[in-house]
Amino acid sequence: MHGCYRLLFHSSRLHLPENQPTLFVFPFRSCSVLSPKTFDRKISTNSSLVSAFYDLHLRSCNNLYSLEQIHSNLATTGLLQHSPHLSAQIIVNYSKFGLLDRARALFDAVHANRSFLWNTIIRVYATSGHVDEALHLYSFMRPTGIPPNNYTFPFVLKACASKPMLRLRRGRGLHCEALKTGFDLDIFVQAALVDMYAKCGEIDDGCQVFDGMLEKDIVSWTTMITAYEQSTHPQESLLLFRQMQAQGIGGDQVTAISVASAIAQLGDIKTARSLHTHVIRNGFRGHVEVGNSLIAMYSNCGDVKSARLVFDGMKERDDISWNSMISGYSQNGNASDALLLFEQMRVHGPESNMVTALALISVCSHLGSLHLAKQVHSLIVSWKVDINTLLWNSLADMYAKCGDMDSAVQMFHDNRTSTKDASSWNVMISAYGLHGHGREALKLYQQMRAQGIQPDDITFTSLLSACSHAGLVEEGREVFDSMKELTMLPMAKHYACMVDLLGRAGLLDEAFDLIAEMPSEPNDAVWGALLGACRIHGNMKLGELAAKRLLCLEPEHTGYHVLMSNVYAASTRWHEVGKVREAMRDRGLKKPAAFSVLEFGREVHGFHTADQFHPEHVKIYGKIEGLIAEMKMKGYVPDGSCVLHDVEEEDKEHILKLHSEKLAVAYGIMRLQDGLPIRITKNLRICNDCHVAFKFISQVCNRMIIMRDANRFHHFQDGSCSCKDYW
């Protein structure tokens, strides 16, 4: 402390402490109460030193009390009026404490007649979310006789970029003014223009500005690379990154972050690895943000192990690092690792936030575990944070996917925020659809319209799929036609839903005609829906046609191969089944392993087909034998067409017994108290035989079985299923 004073006094050459800021700032920062008064008395004769002293304090000011003291000292000595620089510092500091009103009061009081101060207050408003006020002040500059300069434009453009829907016109106007004043040649203004156009969705205009730049620095390139990435043009983003490197500019850590996001969108693991090498070579690894984006990049490429290696290798981790890693596990279906990491976060990591909550909710939705869902919900409530609409919607979706429609409805009603929007309604419409309640979905849609909520493309996808799952063909047609009345052009996904709806109902020719009518080229979802319908109704000819198209569009999609082999198997065309399998083998595709999860209380049990790892598997197989014997007395006949191998009937029956969902149900009956429903989640579609068997079991054992498969919920009770065998 004393050493610092001495330095200030004894060095006559000392002006601003910029040369060695840490030497000066550090001792002052540790001073809890300022001593400017004592200091004033000693050196108030030298005004430039006084300014330097206050400047120093303002730079390191971290509590409001000190700030107020400095403010009042400067005001009483009259220094404030003559030092716009100190005023600006105080204005910025007030905004750091969220005290925009005080910042503004000071700005007004000093009769700011310098562009510099106007720029400062505009920047403060623009960066603290008060976009309108920033633009408002800007429009007053010129009439007040203050000319905007090259510093002004980036601030105002930033304000426009943060409210893209409303501000594009204003942004274009600013571009004109920059052109007129010649500031459009300033490299900072240009980067801000590119950014503004891109954030307002006008990437081409941004590109034009970029191409017109005579000189480009790292930020110019990065801005354009980011612009492409954020407008979901990852290929262009990468191309530009390579062009930049070809010109001998390597990019900095910000560039690496944007490129990582672009690669995440592409999901290309090879490019991901080469970027990782680039990051290591250039020494960007130490930046937390870089590490975070690498985690997200690897997770999106499906390589969660590499993501974890990055996470473990980070010297510093923030809340985003933890959330990214938890989300990464969740996205890749790695529920237990996600939960484990969350537990570690609670012990060693930063505090959880909304994003953590969303990741946990996604884990529950994926698992379909109601028990876990309730725990996560009460955990979020205990955080005592305001639940926003996104979180309400996710909670409703989670409960619906965990089979608890009542709680889902509750979440929908509990959300009383004014931002309840189309997506809130969409969640509920698709929730009803998931449970086969098509009529409720339609009813909800009517209510939505009555409340004046504008439906979007997702509303119609959810509605059509709800109709499809409930077999409401006529209603589905009406919904589809009503899109045109609302001047909404049906997209490929809507056609896919319609093909699914008609196809399931056996109207295969009508479905095919609809595809022919499509204004755009049918995509894989459309042909996939047709192929699925062909499987249900055993139409091999049309199925082959659909499969041919599909394999051109998505040759690597395992599901479509499996679907086609199902079509052949259902018609006992074993030779063709073999061919499809061969094709899959040649491409290195594997049918995903069936997996069913049964939960009760705090326990979660997972079963693979013919599982022998479960500690009680012998007992479980015994239970299945007993159940089948009982069911056969009531008329159950095993459905061998579900077995996709060319084997003897007897073997088929044996294979059927070992399906993962049957193991799970048998174990549920063994362990769960009478009267309690058995809740099961399966990663694939439930097989026909299991569907028949569960109806019998629900009767024989007088049990409710609630099963979520890859497509929807089935509630088995008293010998029938809520899907009315239509799925």
Add this chain to the structure above:
DNA sequence: TCCTGCACCT
């Protein structure tokens, strides 16, 4: 006379 400025992560 100076001082202010552009790009990034769930």
